[in-house]
Amino acid sequence: MSVAIENFVKAIYKNGKRDHNDTKPGNIAKELGISNAAATDMAKKLATKNLLHYEKYQELKLTNKGTKMALNVVRKHRLWEALLFKLFDMSLHDIHREAELLEHQTSDLLANKISEYLGNPKFDPHGDPIPNASGEITTIDTSIPLSNTEEGKTYTISRLMSDDKEFFDFCAQNGLKYGNSVLISKQFSKNKMTQILINNNTILLNEDFTSIIYVNEQN
Amino acid sequence: MSVAIENFVKAIYKNGKRDHNDTKPGNIAKELGISNAAATDMAKKLATKNLLHYEKYQELKLTNKGTKMALNVVRKHRLWEALLFKLFDMSLHDIHREAELLEHQTSDLLANKISEYLGNPKFDPHGDPIPNASGEITTIDTSIPLSNTEEGKTYTISRLMSDDKEFFDFCAQNGLKYGNSVLISKQFSKNKMTQILINNNTILLNEDFTSIIYVNEQN
DNA sequence: AAAAATTTTTAAGCTTACTTAAAAATAGTT
DNA sequence: AACTATTTTTAAGTAAGCTTAAAAATTTTT
Numbered sequence: 132m133s134v135a136i137e138n139f140v141k142a143i144y145k146n147g148k149r150d151h152n153d154t155k156p157g158n159i160a161k162e163l164g165i166s167n168a169a170a171t172d173m174a175k176k177l178a179t180k181n182l183l184h185y186e187k188y189q190e191l192k193l194t195n196k197g198t199k200m201a202l203n204v205v206r207k208h209r210l211w212e213a214l215l216f217k218l219f220d221m222s223l224h225d226i227h228r229e230a231e232l233l234e235h236q237t238s239d240l241l242a243n244k245i246s247e248y249l250g251n252p253k254f255d256p257h258g259d260p261i262p263n264a265s266g267e268i269t270t271i272d273t274s275i276p277l278s279n280t281e282e283g284k285t286y287t288i289s290r291l292m293s294d295d296k297e298f299f300d301f302c303a304q305n306g307l308k309y310g311n312s313v314l315i316s317k318q319f320s321k322n323k324m325t326q327i328l329i330n331n332n333t334i335l336l337n338e339d340f341t342s343i344i345y346v347n348e349q350n
Numbered sequence: 351m352s353v354a355i356e357n358f359v360k361a362i363y364k365n366g367k368r369d370h371n372d373t374k375p376g377n378i379a380k381e382l383g384i385s386n387a388a389a390t391d392m393a394k395k396l397a398t399k400n401l402l403h404y405e406k407y408q409e410l411k412l413t414n415k416g417t418k419m420a421l422n423v424v425r426k427h428r429l430w431e432a433l434l435f436k437l438f439d440m441s442l443h444d445i446h447r448e449a450e451l452l453e454h455q456t457s458d459l460l461a462n463k464i465s466e467y468l469g470n471p472k473f474d475p476h477g478d479p480i481p482n483a484s485g486e487i488t489t490i491d492t493s494i495p496l497s498n499t500e501e502g503k504t505y506t507i508s509r510l511m512s513d514d515k516e517f518f519d520f521c522a523q524n525g526l527k528y529g530n531s532v533l534i535s536k537q538f539s540k541n542k543m544t545q546i547l548i549n550n551n552t553i554l555l556n557e558d559f560t561s562i563i564y565v566n567e568q569n
Numbered sequence: 570a571a572a573a574a575t576t577t578t579t580a581a582g583c584t585t586a587c588t589t590a591a592a593a594a595t596a597g598t599t
Numbered sequence: 600a601a602c603t604a605t606t607t608t609t610a611a612g613t614a615a616g617c618t619t620a621a622a623a624a625t626t627t628t629t
Contacts, residue, residue, distance in 0.1 A: 133585075133586085135585080135586060135587090165586085165587070165588090166587075166588065166589080168587090168588075168589080168590095169586070169587055169588075172586080172587085173586080173587095176585095176586095187594085188594065188595065
């Protein structure tokens with residue numbers, strides 16, 4: 132299976148996981164930076180390969196086979212992120228970009244070796260869960276976006292759901308890192324801003340950020 | 351530049367380094383597993399990109415630009431081999447296969463990070479020299495094939511110049527490994543066999559093997 | 570040096586993964 | 600409900616990197 136196909140099923144998988152699950156060709160096209168026409172073509176083709184269900188004008192739905200393929204690519208991506216993060220001093224954004232390419236050129240054998248070397252980690256450096264070799268995500272995700280947190284409580288950062296360089300640069304500068312603690316100083320419901328205390332610094336985040344930073348409540 | 355192009359210049363580079371330097375399209379085609387026609391087409395195309403000099407029916411010759419590209423790919427290949435060898439328990443053959451794919455999906459930045467992490471090694475696990483970031487091979491290779499050694503002398507294995515699984519399996523079983531010592535017990539000039547003593551075992555090698563195992567004399 | 574064998578080149582054609590442009594269907598707005 | 604805007608689909612076309620088959624040139628053999 133080609134890189135284009137792997138990326139296609141991966142895009143459907145990711146878009147399907149989101150709030151407003153939109154997996155119509157146009158959204159997948161946007162995700163991949165290709166034309167809508169190309170996405171429709173590919174969707175039809177992958178339907179014949181039993182990777183997804185295609186019905187005109189409807190959302191694209193991965194079959195079990197398609198989901199398995201997507202999870203296998205996601206597994207390799209996240210294992211590479213974890214390995215590069217451990218070995219090298221590189222920004223999360225750079226690590227993501229390298230993993231985006233390496234994920235398609237990695238045998239199952241190598242993926243298993245990386246996993247073993249890292250002690251079979253359950254999460255990558257963004258806090259995203261790493262599927263196991265069978266394509267299952269065994270961890271239960273109880274985390275919530277920062278936008279849904281309560282004033283005065285303290286949380287642990289569990290996921291940074293983004294690929295964006297500026298976002299990661301901002302995170303790196305402000306200690307917004309997987310595992311770190313944040314205290315919610317104030318929730319401004321009107322303009323959907325959130326004020327947090329982290330590393331003894333007070334910072335103010337807008338919804339763009341509070342919707343992609345996930346946390347778990349500390350007990 | 352595409353994977354096909356990178357592999358093409360790499361194949362010319364490798365074939366150009368051999369004894370009977372044959373870089374005509376047919377040999378490159380054989381190396382890459384494509385048709386002669388495809389190799390001729392590609393050669394013409396790469397000439398327009400200033401990667402090689404093409405003259406009908408003549409050997410293909412890399413330009414400086416082409417050589418630089420080839421060495422950059424070779425560098426990434428060998429750095430991956432060195433890294434995988436260090437981190438994981440995998441056969442040299444498997445390591446080679448993974449590196450063959452990863453080499454094309456590796457930024458210069460990542461290559462430099464790998465090199466740095468490994469302490470800027472000069473050789474990969476086969477003993478092949480690793481070009482530096484400028485595409486230069488600074489080491490001087492004084493090694494000779496086992497077939498040219500003298501009876502009674504002891505040598506250090508410096509290179510295993512092969513990609514073949516069976517060869518590596520044989521090497522692994524018999525302690526034929528980069529850095530190990532071999533004593534030449536006997537050279538049979540008639541049938542070009544060589545008897546060596548390694549790890550207290552006497553083994554007999556034919557020319558297929560003695561021509562690709564390189565060694566340095568121990569003083 | 571001529572004949573035979575091999576290699577290289579040319580030509581035509583294929584598949585993959587795209588593109589743009591226009592037609593058809595759906596979704597949003599008044 | 601009708602009109603408008605957007606999205607999806609269809610259709611035609613392109614570039615990369617191959618293929619096979621046949622013609623042209625080179626190399627090897629006798």
